[in-house]
Amino acid sequence: MIAFRQIIQEMAAEKLHLGLTILAIAWATVSIASMLAVGEGLRQGLIRTTSNGNGDLIILTGGFATLDYGNFSKGKQLNLKPDDVDVLRALPSLAQVEPSAVWASSVTFKDNGTWQQPLAVYPQYKELTGLQVTAGGRWFNPLDIKEQRKVIVIGRNAAVSLFNEDDDYDWDNTPDLEASPIGRQVKVGEEKFTVIGILKNNPSNIENGTPIDYAVFVPFTTWQRFHVNPSLGAINIKPAPGADREKAAATARQVIARKYGATTEDMQLVQAQDMLLRQKTMRQFLIALQSFLGIIGLVTLAVAGIGIANVMYATVKRATRDIGIRMAVGAKPGAIKLHYLIQAFITISIGGAIGLTLTYALVQLLQNIPIQGSGFYDYLGQPTPELSFSIVSVVIFALSVIGIAAAWFPANHAAGITPLEALQSE
Amino acid sequence: MPLVKLEGVTKHYESGDESVYALDDVSLIIYKGEFLSILGPSGSGKSTLMNVLGCLDKPTSGFYQLDDHDVSTLSCNQLAAIRNNKIGFIFQSFNLLEYATALENVMLPLVYAGVNIKKRRAKAAELLKRVGLEDRMSHKPNELSGGQKQRVAIARALVNDPQIILADEPTGALDSKSGAEIEALFSELHHEGRTLIVVTHDISLARRTKRIINIKDGKVVEDEILDRSSAIYRRREGD
Ligand SMILES: Nc1ncnc2c1ncn2[C@@H]1O[C@H](COP(=O)(O)OP(=O)(O)OP(=O)(O)O)[C@@H](O)[C@H]1O
Ligand SMILES: [Mg+2]
Numbered sequence: 001m002i003a004f005r006q007i008i009q010e011m012a013a014e015k016l017h018l019g020l021t022i023l024a025i026a027w028a029t030v031s032i033a034s035m036l037a038v039g040e041g042l043r044q045g046l047i048r049t050t051s052n053g054n055g056d057l058i059i060l061t062g063g064f065a066t067l068d069y070g071n072f073s074k075g076k077q078l079n080l081k082p083d084d085v086d087v088l089r090a091l092p093s094l095a096q097v098e099p100s101a102v103w104a105s106s107v108t109f110k111d112n113g114t115w116q117q118p119l120a121v122y123p124q125y126k127e128l129t130g131l132q133v134t135a136g137g138r139w140f141n142p143l144d145i146k147e148q149r150k151v152i153v154i155g156r157n158a159a160v161s162l163f164n165e166d167d168d169y170d171w172d173n174t175p176d177l178e179a180s181p182i183g184r185q186v187k188v189g190e191e192k193f194t195v196i197g198i199l200k201n202n203p204s205n206i207e208n209g210t211p212i213d214y215a216v217f218v219p220f221t222t223w224q225r226f227h228v229n230p231s232l233g234a235i236n237i238k239p240a241p242g243a244d245r246e247k248a249a250a251t252a253r254q255v256i257a258r259k260y261g262a263t264t265e266d267m268q269l270v271q272a273q274d275m276l277l278r279q280k281t282m283r284q285f286l287i288a289l290q291s292f293l294g295i296i297g298l299v300t301l302a303v304a305g306i307g308i309a310n311v312m313y314a315t316v317k318r319a320t321r322d323i324g325i326r327m328a329v330g331a332k333p334g335a336i337k338l339h340y341l342i343q344a345f346i347t348i349s350i351g352g353a354i355g356l357t358l359t360y361a362l363v364q365l366l367q368n369i370p371i372q373g374s375g376f377y378d379y380l381g382q383p384t385p386e387l388s389f390s391i392v393s394v395v396i397f398a399l400s401v402i403g404i405a406a407a408w409f410p411a412n413h414a415a416g417i418t419p420l421e422a423l424q425s426e
Numbered sequence: 427m428p429l430v431k432l433e434g435v436t437k438h439y440e441s442g443d444e445s446v447y448a449l450d451d452v453s454l455i456i457y458k459g460e461f462l463s464i465l466g467p468s469g470s471g472k473s474t475l476m477n478v479l480g481c482l483d484k485p486t487s488g489f490y491q492l493d494d495h496d497v498s499t500l501s502c503n504q505l506a507a508i509r510n511n512k513i514g515f516i517f518q519s520f521n522l523l524e525y526a527t528a529l530e531n532v533m534l535p536l537v538y539a540g541v542n543i544k545k546r547r548a549k550a551a552e553l554l555k556r557v558g559l560e561d562r563m564s565h566k567p568n569e570l571s572g573g574q575k576q577r578v579a580i581a582r583a584l585v586n587d588p589q590i591i592l593a594d595e596p597t598g599a600l601d602s603k604s605g606a607e608i609e610a611l612f613s614e615l616h617h618e619g620r621t622l623i624v625v626t627h628d629i630s631l632a633r634r635t636k637r638i639i640n641i642k643d644g645k646v647v648e649d650e651i652l653d654r655s656s657a658i659y660r661r662r663e664g665d
Contacts, residue, residue, distance in 0.1 A: 328509060
């Protein structure tokens, strides 16, 4: 019931207006799609940085009492001990519990030192925090633990600052290692350690914000060998899958507080920080950012929509006589309306397709530009714009809504003309 | 059983303090197969009458029955359907779609009738042949002469096999030779048994018709049957 061919012919007769409308729609599509893609890229980057390191852990630490209760008076410190881990491991809501301790000495090689003091950990710590060792080296093994070996694994940037001769160290652009440090001797305090592994670059943090790239690790038992009645730095907890994270954290605090005769009321004395919750807030912020960018794009699209409506009104006005002819030979108002809705649909489809193709090309281009060695860029998780399926869907949905809204009124107007009025126009 | 029955049809225009009765209490009966011309001075209401008959315009008051349908009560969509399959309208200014070919113009009513593309093409081609334009099918209106354009319009008016063909000054924009061709075509259509109503200032065209209605100031002032030998009128006399 629709003269499809004539829709095309009519459009062909309006090439200039049509071209400009298509351009406007294409531009609006590029702006909305690329803004959403940039937002998505940032979001994905953040997910990358936080899904390893301490990203999904609960970090349990001891602090100073702020309440007088039981064994604790105000200002007294609670020090976590290695055997605390055992009581926590008994809890079913916790999947993994790993202690870590800070060896309070600096790591040195010749005149160079590291920024971070060594962390004493068990081999399981690697899997817990997603550490990776570069080829040629290795991570701690059970024998290192058993024999309390003096071996050390070093974060990549820490290794560069220790072993590279070059003095002018650029924080934003870490140079490559000049030679493999595996097998070399470094000092922790006065003790000599052998380097057995260098970590791969990883922009994430561990513990309470130590960058993996700058961290240095020694076997937990080796640290114990050199310290009498030592205290832990933190206990890293991974809740069981499906467990209520908040409850798991509360239970862990409660167990530790009870063990030391303290109160769980004192939030400073036993602290449990859920890194995932922190990350969630960040994700929410990014979703908000993405929505904001999307809204800007949507406004652009709405402006394009007004353009479509205008051009359509003009087209209908110019075609009034033709509308009269169609009606005179039997076109129903609905057919006339459909005629202009289809015309708008075709225009928008072409504009949208061009816009999405351009955006796709743009995104591909940006994804292929190598940006490397920028600290800030790494920190953001090396974000690149991503034209995901959901973004394309959102864009198409927005285009459809705005296109229909823009075409509806001119099409209705066209359908409302009486045949005689239309024939007598001009 | 009359094909067209008008009773007290009035069309009233009010613009400012001016009040015009384009049609003033017109009553008229037209039978199937009639060939009828409407004459009258400019502004007398001829086109208004044709537009009412062609369901392009609604009368202010009065009753209009076309082939069993009480047209005055129909909705926009129903009127569109009537225009589509009962009426063929031919205009002085042709009213063809400029960017469509002759064939596409003739096919247009069939599009809205929901006829499939193959049948559309065949039927339209057949009618273009009928009006002598078989070699002009893919020409656009601006590549056709006035007479050819009007023949395309006639083919379009015929394509749905309408009950009634309405022509408002069909030769008004044509030179005398083209006009004569159109007149001959109309006579042929009449002899095929079609019902034709023609508004014209052209005496030679009016003489070909079998009945002349004269309109003045929106009123029918004369209704004259020219050829009582014609079968329809003989039958009516016998009634
Ligand atoms: N839309 C309108 N608004 C106001 N008055 C109108 C309108 N259409 C027609 N008229 C008036 O109605 C009367 C009849 O007009 P109509 O067009 O039917 O005349 P006509 O007999 O066809 O004249 P012509 O021979 O010049 O074509 C005229 O006085 C005209 O001014
Ligand atoms: Mg007239």
